[in-house]
Amino acid sequence: MSPAAAGPDGPARPPPAGSPREVFRAFLRLGLTSFGGPIAHLGYFRDELVVRRRWIDEAGYADLVALCQFLPGPASSQVGFALGLLRGGPLGALAAWAAFTLPSALLLVLFAYGATLFEGPAAAGLLHGLKLVAVAVVAQAVWGMARALTPDRSRAGIALLSVFIVGFLPGAAGQVGAIALGAAAGLWLCRRLPVKPVGELSFRVPKPVGAIALLAFAVLLVGLPVLAATFPVPELALVEAFYRAGVLVFGGGHVVLPLLEAAVVTPGWVSPDAFLAGYGAAQAVPGPLFSFAAYLGAAMGPAPSGLAGAALALVAIFLPGLLLVVGALPYWDAWRARPLAQAAMRGANAAVVGVLAAALYHPVWTSAVTAPADFALALTGFLLLTVWKAPPWTVVVAIAAASVLLALT
Known part of the structure; x- marks a missing residue:
């Protein structure tokens, strides 16, 4: 059904329009508290x-969530x-994205600047604690x-095969290959599973606008690697690497970890320790x-680094x-009703489980767990998250503080 609620005398009417300022205020509150x-x-x-x-009714919201979980x-x-x-x-869309994203982005940029100022055992313990948080969160x-x-x-087998592919073919090539093979395997192994029923999702986006957006997506996906290879400009290389990582995230935000690790650690742009410390800090915001x-x-x-690099990335x-x-x-309504589309997505989602499991071992586990105390702290964080359902930011504080205490004793 439409995102607007039906009136008593006829079909659903569009919800009343709001202003970008109203949207920004609502999402700024969410960006500071979510x-x-x-x-x-x-x-x-x-x-x-x-x-x-x-702003939208329950059925429309459920359909919208289904769309965004289906897409990378x-x-x-x-x-x-x-x-x-x-x-x-359109201005409301940009306001929503900016207000929800910028608070955490600014906090993490400040952490990036501050992390270089830390020295001594306490600082080393803090950074190591954040790496142990990453172990617990990814697990x-x-x-x-x-x-x-x-x-x-069938899907467990696809996930296991993805672990082998990423293990024997490290980097972006293995991750892309695992997800693509997972989607192909889904077409074969998951096509007989029940087709999920779908509702309707009606947004006032003209089809020509949708076609332009899809064309822009495809042109950037194909064109950015060509431009980056043709013109060795650091800014182009950065944009291409982060755009590629954003394209391949299926199944959950944590899948971005191995994709970004391949994009920035493998070429030496960011050290493994700084990468995992930042990932741990991201759990606290x-x-x-x-x-x-x-x-x-x-x-x-x-270069580019600092504020310019943060904005581009x-x-x-x-x-x-x-x-x-x-x-x-x-x-959307026509696409997601197709059985083959659902089968391919089931296979791709299973594959990303394997991709993330491979990342849990390397670089997350191998870089962080080097002593029995490290294993104990990582296990504590995992149990706090999964059994006691503790908020992630409290786990970050607890594990980081324990790591600092261990470093000082």
């Missing part, structure tokens, strides 16, 4: 924008962008995604996990997912 990752973000969005503000990219940010588009038009993500996305033998890109852009050794990693949302909205 801890807990993308699933929690969707709950915050529902409470604030569906229940309290009534940061699901919660894509939902927020679409809600801003619904309420305030939780693998556990939760495996239960949800690999519920049968509200807003989208993709804001981690701002930290990486600021912390890079070669942040825009580049979000851009493909947002273009896909605009491009998919006019065609």
